[in-house]
Amino acid sequence: MPVLGRLDSHARREEVIAHIAEAARQIRIQDLKLVHYAGAGHIGGDFSAIDILATLYGSVLNVTPETAEDPERDRFILSKGHVAGALYTTLATFGFLPVEELATFLKPLSRLNGHPNRNKVRGIEANTGPLGHGLPIAVGHALSAKLDVSRRRTFVLTGDGELQEGSNWEAMMAASQYELDRLTVIVDRNRLQQGATTRETNDLDPLDEKAAAFGFAVVEVNGHDHGELLDVLSSVPFRPGKPTFVIAHTHKGHPISFMSNNVAWHHKVPGGEQFEQALSELESLNPNV
Template sequence: MTTTEDLVPHVDAQAVPHDTLTVLGRVPADATREQAVAHLVEAARLVRRRDIEMVRAAGLGHIGGEFSVIDVLVTLYLQAMNVSPGQLDDPERDRFILSKGHAAAALYTTLAMAGFLEPSQLETFMQPQSQLNGHPARTKIAAVEASTGPLGHGLPIAVGTAFAGKLDGSARRTFVVVGDGELQEGSNWEALMTAGNHRLSHLCVVVDRNRLQQGARVADTNDLEPLADKLAAFGLEVVEVDGHDHGALLDVFANVPAASGKPTAVIAHTMKGHPISFMSDNVAWHHKVPSADQVAQALSELEQS
């Protein structure tokens, strides 16, 4: 059966955005907290604008789950993580892995916002021979730490990365973002058990808890609750946060590694399609291409957000 979600409209190549993305870069070192949050809010707004334009132009994309995780990505790359375009060969840099690799457009746009990619590269998203595939590839982009796509794949890599850091006696941290639907994969729980057992304190697992997956609600497919209790039982320090609150996210990431010596699990409560009215908490937008009118409406709403 073909559902509305499966239908991809004909997309005019003229929809490819050619205007220059405003690159804000990292939060200035001397910024106040209020200034830092304002910087991140504006960066996230700009990332969402470009993301929806890229998906429209490509005729493919996972815009709902991208919009739910953009605030987390922007906060990590523009403030929380110890990594910069000049540090990609530094063994002491923090690492980031996007386990929910289908949210690649959000990652690419955030990397451009942080100076890791030339903004003009975003125009090639999903085009033949482009570096910007539908899933991030380590072999194509230097700032991508791991090729991801198969769900349940990125978290085990992140555990291995964090384990390597512990063996090196390094202070570097490993951050990984997983989708909540992705936690139905058993490989994730094997990885979490290993992380807790070996007290990989420099690992931070961020769960994009938007409560939706392809075609259904997570609870209706394979309920994860009580998620916080499960993560704690596997030996992780669990923190719950509003995943769209940049200030709250900054506070959480600043406390990695946790004083307890355990790995950190951040349950980031988000909304799929946030903050667009017709996308928000709508399962149809897991994988769907907006029409020209929908893009115009979304851009208008972002201007007012």
């Protein structure tokens, strides 16, 4: 698989969107293989988040493998750390780690643990896994940038089920209090969590009104539409003095026919015919449709 580079704002929008779409397809292929051969992972959540990750790393984030230690780089934090496989395959696709290393996922002594570890892998900004920790860490990064009078931005991706953790709402109050308008919270709103829908577990609606009440500028987007994602994520902050809350409507397991919107694929592993079918669907996918 060729390593892709980030396309900046000088490229044509159509070119950037095509670049992101192909990156997302390649990331899904690598992630499917990673979970299949490891015999473990969270492929449903991986696949719901990959279009967001491909957009961020493909064009939005001001960070590359060469600038991964630059103090002025943008920060990305994967709060839903159980989808580490999606982050690893994204980082490999954009050159932060060797593609060949993906084969070591979850193996003894591998750097690629079931949850991301910033002390082991270049490009990872925070150790995450226990849900509800990533957003508070992101608020700290954003506050640090404000104190430094820096233009660097902080993006954090959370699961919607994860928002049932109270630590997120405490962090959101702090983000609003300190007017952290260079903080962007992206919610992977696939409406499913382990074993049930979010509505059955602890209903979040009306999520947009709740986030707005906590002082955020709120925008909703199709989380699988690369053009919409690019336009929204390239435009933050939306309102001076307010952090941004992006509700990305997604489907767990997207775009695989037998995985999409199926709660069983929270941490199920595709094997045999399922693996071959999913691989065939991804290989034949036209990423620009």
